[in-house]
Amino acid sequence: MANKFLVFIEQRSGIVKKSSLEAVKVAADFSARLSGNVEAVTIGNEIEGLDKIGAYGVSKVTFFKNSELVNYSPSAYTELISKFAIENGFDHLFFGATSMGKDLAPYVSVKVDAGLAMDCVMLNTNGSEIIATRPIYGGKALIDVKIKSPIKIFALRPNVFNPGIPSDNKAEVIVINADNPNLSVRVTDIKKAEAKLDVSEADVIVSGGRGMKGPEHFHLVEELAQILGAASGASRAVVDAGWRPHGEQIGQTGKTVSPTLYVALGISGAIQHLAGMRSSKYIVAVNKDKDAPIFQIADYGIVGDLFEVVPAMIEEIKKIK
Amino acid sequence: MKIAVCVSHVPDTAAKINIGNDGINIDQSGVTFVVNPYDEFAVEEALKSKEKFGGETVAISLGSDANKESLRKALAMGIDNAVLLKENGYRDSLSVAKALADEIKVQGAELVFLGKQSVDFDNSVVGQLVSELLGYNCVSVAVSFTLDGNKIICEREIEGGKEIVETNLPAVITCQKGLNDPRYASLKGIMAAKKKEIVEKAAFAADNYVEVISMKKPASKQAGKIIGTDSSAVPELVRLLREEAKVI
Numbered sequence: 001m002a003n004k005f006l007v008f009i010e011q012r013s014g015i016v017k018k019s020s021l022e023a024v025k026v027a028a029d030f031s032a033r034l035s036g037n038v039e040a041v042t043i044g045n046e047i048e049g050l051d052k053i054g055a056y057g058v059s060k061v062t063f064f065k066n067s068e069l070v071n072y073s074p075s076a077y078t079e080l081i082s083k084f085a086i087e088n089g090f091d092h093l094f095f096g097a098t099s100m101g102k103d104l105a106p107y108v109s110v111k112v113d114a115g116l117a118m119d120c121v122m123l124n125t126n127g128s129e130i131i132a133t134r135p136i137y138g139g140k141a142l143i144d145v146k147i148k149s150p151i152k153i154f155a156l157r158p159n160v161f162n163p164g165i166p167s168d169n170k171a172e173v174i175v176i177n178a179d180n181p182n183l184s185v186r187v188t189d190i191k192k193a194e195a196k197l198d199v200s201e202a203d204v205i206v207s208g209g210r211g212m213k214g215p216e217h218f219h220l221v222e223e224l225a226q227i228l229g230a231a232s233g234a235s236r237a238v239v240d241a242g243w244r245p246h247g248e249q250i251g252q253t254g255k256t257v258s259p260t261l262y263v264a265l266g267i268s269g270a271i272q273h274l275a276g277m278r279s280s281k282y283i284v285a286v287n288k289d290k291d292a293p294i295f296q297i298a299d300y301g302i303v304g305d306l307f308e309v310v311p312a313m314i315e316e317i318k319k320i321k
Numbered sequence: 322m323k324i325a326v327c328v329s330h331v332p333d334t335a336a337k338i339n340i341g342n343d344g345i346n347i348d349q350s351g352v353t354f355v356v357n358p359y360d361e362f363a364v365e366e367a368l369k370s371k372e373k374f375g376g377e378t379v380a381i382s383l384g385s386d387a388n389k390e391s392l393r394k395a396l397a398m399g400i401d402n403a404v405l406l407k408e409n410g411y412r413d414s415l416s417v418a419k420a421l422a423d424e425i426k427v428q429g430a431e432l433v434f435l436g437k438q439s440v441d442f443d444n445s446v447v448g449q450l451v452s453e454l455l456g457y458n459c460v461s462v463a464v465s466f467t468l469d470g471n472k473i474i475c476e477r478e479i480e481g482g483k484e485i486v487e488t489n490l491p492a493v494i495t496c497q498k499g500l501n502d503p504r505y506a507s508l509k510g511i512m513a514a515k516k517k518e519i520v521e522k523a524a525f526a527a528d529n530y531v532e533v534i535s536m537k538k539p540a541s542k543q544a545g546k547i548i549g550t551d552s553s554a555v556p557e558l559v560r561l562l563r564e565e566a567k568v569i
Contacts, residue, residue: 072484074459099479103461106414106446110453115415115530118444131534136442140338141347142537149530185458185488191476198481204568228569246464246499247478252334252440253358253498261568272334278542282566284558290547299545300561302554312552316559317569 003036006090008081009053009061010100014046018201019096019158021056026123026161027094028057033125036092040171041084043077043178045070054171056163061171064178071190076181077104082111090151092130097155098200105155115147118155121258121279130154138252138275158201160258193247202231204261205280207250209235209273211266211287211306215243220310221265227317233257235267251276265306269294286310322376325430326367327421327451328360328395330388331441338538345533346411356391359436361503362496366466367434368399369501374468377401381424383417385409389519396514397506403517404428406524413531414442418450423525425455431491437462438495448495458488461495 005027009020024040031038040053040061050061064080085093085108093108095101097119109116121142122133132154133144147153199205206228208221218232225232234244236251250257252272262280267273269285269292277283278297285298286306295301302309332338333353341348356364367378380395382388383406392403406420425433433452438445445461452459458473460466464483465476471490476483478497506514548554548561562569 078453099462099477102445103449103477106449107453107459109415109446110450115413116444116446117531118414118446134443135539136536137332137338137347138334138440138443139539141340142539143345144534144536146532146534147530148532185460185486187484188487189485190479190482191485192482201480246497247481249498256443261562261566270335271337278539282562282568283542283545284562295547296544297542299566300558301545301547302549302551302558303547304549304551304554308552309555312555313559316555320559320563320569 005031005038009042024056054169055166071187078107114151197231204230207233209267363434365503416527419527420524422454452493
């Protein structure tokens with residue numbers, strides 16, 4: 001097998017996503033372990049500092065450029081990437097499992113006839129091929145999978161793989177004009193949510209649950225999140241109650257997250273919530289009920305009234321920041 | 322217009338998941354199965370679309386006889402017809418999609434709704450695969466859907482916002498929470514659903530590209546320390562986060 005690796009570089013507003021750098025690093029490591037080589041491909045109009053992704057282990061980036069591709073177009077991206085992969089004989093394709101990557105990777109997998117491992121949290125090799133580990137049942141279990149088709153696609157969960165320390169290497173950028181892109185499905189506009197930071201991309205998350213007692217108290221969650229540089233999250237109960245938007249929901253029917261620090265305020269820890277955040281590196285829980293399941297997985301707990309504890313936390317952290 | 326909705330039959334999100342003796346499947350004993358929660362949004366959107374544009378709705382599910390329960394629920398909510406594609410073994414997402422796409426073609430549906438992911442294997446890819454196999458357009462993770470003539474405008478959820486996506490029929494839409502509020506089945510609907518026939522067919526055969534080697538539980542996290550019971554514990558908490566965990 002040729003072991004030709006290709007990494008899709010995702011850009012939003014001309015900025016390369018961190019998840020793509022993580023994918024470059026992983027692909028570079030595994031192509032070296034399997035005696036292959038690695039390149040990258042990207043699509044857009046103006047993209048900043050593309051040569052800098054060389055610092056994560058690729059020496060060549062092909063950039064399909066067109067002013068109509070400022071925003072994502074599933075149809076155009078699928079055609080360009082699939083054609084490029086087939087013509088150049090790439091057999092291992094890597095994506096970040098972002099909202100774009102999750103949309104795009106399956107279209108490409110049909111076009112190039114590849115098996116797809118979505119949302120991988122760990123990769124290993126058995127010497128000759130890659131074994132991917134991915135969570136299932138919202139994180140209640142993990143599976144190891146092997147892709148048997150000649151062409152294989154791996155989509156890596158963002159924020160899990162370490163992009164490592166960048167080197168000084170620069171990648172060669174080859175610009176190709178993408179004439180007449182297929183825009184049968186196209187993004188015409190992007191509406192930014194009020195929240196500054198999305199839970200799926202955050203390194204620190206502060207979440208509120210039923211114990212917040214009402215939407216009017218979530219300013220406490222937001223204040224603590226703000227001073228920690230965190231995203232605000234929510235339990236399913238409070239999203240279902242209409243207190244918080246669905247985009248903040250963490251758990252099996254919301255987002256599965258693995259931040260460095262997860263602060264659970266007034267969250268008892270229903271099984272479907274725990275499944276979605278248990279892989280967080282450090283978990284802090286504040287809850288009145290000492291028997292709340294959240295304390296079984298929390299590294300640090302305060303069994304007490306969050307309306308007293310959280311303002312104190314805000315004050316204390318302000319002192320050191 | 323013919324509208325199809327695909328439903329999967331999955332363990333309730335409240336269920337504890339244990340690994341079966343074979344080490345590659347879950348232990349199903351004591352596990353309650355339900356309609357995949359995201360598929361309820363798909364059923365609702367199919368019903369709303371029929372109410373607006375007319376036509377006929379069909380629910381398709383791939384799996385064993387147990388899936389009939391989820392198909393009956395779709396019928397009870399108001400779906401006109403139901404098809405069970407019989408399969409007892411494991412299929413990867415692409416193989417599932419090939420069977421669904423095959424049946425959608427037989428049905429002649431030009432608008433297809435699915436949940437954005439099944440809460441069992443969580444791949445969130447089947448809708449996109451089905452669309453590509455059929456040569457249909459696709460919008461995944463839709464939180465709004467409008468159809469005007471042939472033209473579709475959707476909002477899809479992305480990190481920190483929404484994308485406005487435009488496309489045309491024929492199309493596959495994968496449904497995210499927030500798209501609609503699924504209706505409850507009426508008593509009349511439940512009674513009518515009991516009498517409706519669920520058409521059973523052998524699922525279109527397709528090879529698996531992705532093989533499950535092993536299944537395991539995540540490493541269990543150990544309970545940590547309870548630092549205190551009121552705000553007097555806060556300085557110690559912050560010290561631990563700073564000095565022990567080194568996260569702030």
